[in-house]
Amino acid sequence: xxxxxxxxxxxxxxxxxxxxxxxxxxxxxxxxxxxxxxxxxxxxxxxxxxxxxxxxxxxxxxxxxxxxxxxxxxxxxxxxxxxxxxxxxxxxxxxxxxxxxxxxxxxxxxxxxxxxxxxxxxxxxxxxxxxxxxxxxxxxxxxxxxxxxxxxxxxxxxxxxxxxxxxxxxxxxxxxxxxxxxxxxxxxxxxxxxxxxxxxxxxxxxxxxxxxxxxxxxxxxxxxxxxxxxxxxxxxxxxxxxxxxxxxxxxxxxxxxxxxxxxxxxxxxxxxxxxxxxxxxxxxxxxxxxxxxxxxxxxxxxxxxxxxxxxxxxxxxxxxxxxxxxxxxxxxxxxxxxxxxxxxxxxxxxxxxxxxxxxxxxxxx
Amino acid sequence: xxxxxxxxxxxxxxxxxxxxxxxxxxxxxxxxxxxxxxxxxxxxxxxxxxxxxxxxxxxxxxxxxxxxxxxxxxxxxxxxxxxxxxxxxxxxxxxxxxxxxxxxxxxxxxxxxxxxxxxxxxxxxxxxxxxxxxxxxxxxxxxxxxxxxxxxxxxxxxxxxxxxxxxxxxxxxxxxxxxxxxxxxxxxxxxxxxxxxxxxxxxxx
Numbered sequence: 259x260x261x262x263x264x265x266x267x268x269x270x271x272x273x274x275x276x277x278x279x280x281x282x283x284x285x286x287x288x289x290x291x292x293x294x295x296x297x298x299x300x301x302x303x304x305x306x307x308x309x310x311x312x313x314x315x316x317x318x319x320x321x322x323x324x325x326x327x328x329x330x331x332x333x334x335x336x337x338x339x340x341x342x343x344x345x346x347x348x349x350x351x352x353x354x355x356x357x358x359x360x361x362x363x364x365x366x367x368x369x370x371x372x373x374x375x376x377x378x379x380x381x382x383x384x385x386x387x388x389x390x391x392x393x394x395x396x397x398x399x400x401x402x403x404x405x406x407x408x409x410x411x412x413x414x415x416x417x418x419x420x421x422x423x424x425x426x427x428x429x430x431x432x433x434x435x436x437x438x439x440x441x442x443x444x445x446x447x448x449x450x451x452x453x454x455x456x457x458x459x460x461x462x463x464x465x466x467x468x469x470x471x472x473x474x475x476x477x478x479x480x481x482x483x484x485x486x487x488x489x490x491x492x493x494x495x496x497x498x499x500x501x502x503x504x505x506x507x508x509x510x511x512x513x514x515x516x517x518x519x520x521x522x523x524x525x526x527x528x529x530x531x532x533x534x535x536x537x538x539x540x541x542x543x544x545x546x547x548x549x550x551x552x553x554x555x556x557x558x559x560x561x562x563x564x565x566x567x568x569x570x571x572x573x574x575x576x577x578x579x580x581x582x583x584x585x586x587x588x589x590x591x592x593x594x595x596x597x598x599x600x601x602x603x604x605x606x607x608x609x610x611x612x613x614x615x616x617x618x619x620x621x622x623x
Numbered sequence: 624x625x626x627x628x629x630x631x632x633x634x635x636x637x638x639x640x641x642x643x644x645x646x647x648x649x650x651x652x653x654x655x656x657x658x659x660x661x662x663x664x665x666x667x668x669x670x671x672x673x674x675x676x677x678x679x680x681x682x683x684x685x686x687x688x689x690x691x692x693x694x695x696x697x698x699x700x701x702x703x704x705x706x707x708x709x710x711x712x713x714x715x716x717x718x719x720x721x722x723x724x725x726x727x728x729x730x731x732x733x734x735x736x737x738x739x740x741x742x743x744x745x746x747x748x749x750x751x752x753x754x755x756x757x758x759x760x761x762x763x764x765x766x767x768x769x770x771x772x773x774x775x776x777x778x779x780x781x782x783x784x785x786x787x788x789x790x791x792x793x794x795x796x797x798x799x800x801x802x803x804x805x806x807x808x809x810x811x812x813x814x815x816x817x818x819x820x821x822x823x824x825x826x827x828x
């Protein structure tokens with residue numbers, strides 16, 4: 259089982275004799291979890307700063323400019339210090355246990371989902387045949403965290419936010435899953451490394467979205483559903499600040515509040531990466547093709563692949579920010595109409611079309 | 624004993640029960656046994672919390688522990704697809720729907736009356752003894768070495784569903800049944816235009 263773990267394969271031959279096997283496994287687990295936590299922290303720091311900068315430039319402002327010198331790069335760190343040093347408040351009427359538990363459930367589910375994400379073609383925490391299925395399963399747990407936060411706060415705003423979240427996620431999980439079926443149909447595997455390897459042809463540009471027009475259509479639907487899943491504008495109804503104060507976040511403050519935002523940015527990155535893997539090439543790009551051709555599949559190729567993936571994930575986050583600061587928020591009935599009446603049938607149509615296209619391609623060749 | 628002390632006593636007992644189960648598992652079957660103890664106590668503990676908790680929403684949330692524990696047991700058995708489907712469908716779908724239904728009740732711990740603990744214990748123990756005796760009389764316990772290698776890959780499940788000699792007809796029929804049920808539910812739930820006329824000032828739109 260542990261052969262699938264790249265760290266285990268690397269560490270096992272170097273382990274001294276007196277260390278038992280479970281010691282190696284434990285070390286690998288600790289290192290892996292540390293890497294995931296570092297990724298989440300880094301994304302949250304960079305994400306909050308980028309969100310401010312992107313929103314500012316879209317609105318013809320500068321955003322943070324002073325902290326740290328260069329374009330206010332240390333603003334997120336300063337925010338973090340402020341949030342940690344704030345008083346940790348729990349309302350008197352709240353359900354204390356669930357109030358404290360919900361940020362952990364949210365963040366834990368994102369950590370679990372991130373563990374299924376390969377970082378490079380030969381560096382992953384598990385060669386999981388069900389990679390993307392596992393990510394979808396664990397990111398559906400975040401709903402429970404949001405509902406728990408909203409209900410435990412014992413406040414009307416929070417409860418409304420939680421109800422909207424529940425309704426919205428149930429509506430958008432269908433187009434999310436169904437539109438993902440189209441690329442899965444073409445590539446024939448849930449495994450993210452294998453899916454990426456299947457897109458290495460045409461000089462690293464054999465991306466699934468370019469191989470089949472219906473997959474390109476499905477990618478748009480998938481991205482819209484991802485926006486709704488991650489509660490980003492124009493689907494940020496659970497926290498709609500102009501209507502519900504801050505929705506399910508109303509009663510949270512200090513470090514607990516910031517945990518919610520760590521989860522949000524991590525989930526954004528995770529879903530952008532899933533979009534990249536199954537629609538837009540995963541690790542593959544002309545750059546990784548060149549690295550493969552000139553250096554083989556050694557360290558250079560792995561690093562280039564990791565950077566490609568990070569760039570694609572960051573671009574996905576940038577798209578989400580761009581949309582957030584461009585589009586107005588939908589009403590809840592418009593959100594429901596869009597999910598059930600338009601996205602679901604369109605996603606089904608894309609799956610059908612992708613299947614027929616593949617069948618014709620198979621018959622012609 | 625007031626409510627708070629009861630809660631603390633209950634959760635402490637649950638924690639020690641879980642630790643005992645894990646220790647026993649570790650002693651009998653190593654790491655795998657400990658994991659089994661962990662997931663089993665998750666499953667059973669979630670169920671017990673579901674009965675014990677006085678707030679109906681807390682009961683619903685404790686079902687999450689039960690579902691996740693069952694998913695963990697599936698993983699221990701080597702059925703990773705089932706485990707992930709368990710989390711995706713039960714926690715991400717069904718539990719959210721249950722919560723949607725019960726969420727509007729207030730977080731007030733005194734809302735449900737104290738369960739009659741003695742009667743409950745008698746009922747549970749009686750039922751368990753009855754079922755246990757029946758099961759023990761019938762079941763031929765499988766030994767570890769007689770178990771077939773349990774590895775269900777997503778590929779095998781897909782092939783079994785879609786091959787002509789597999790379960791393709793049952794699969795398609797289930798799909799049709801679910802679609803019919805969905806459409807019927809929407810048809811029953813939706814308002815007719817004639818119902819809407821009274822709701823608007825202008826007399827309909």
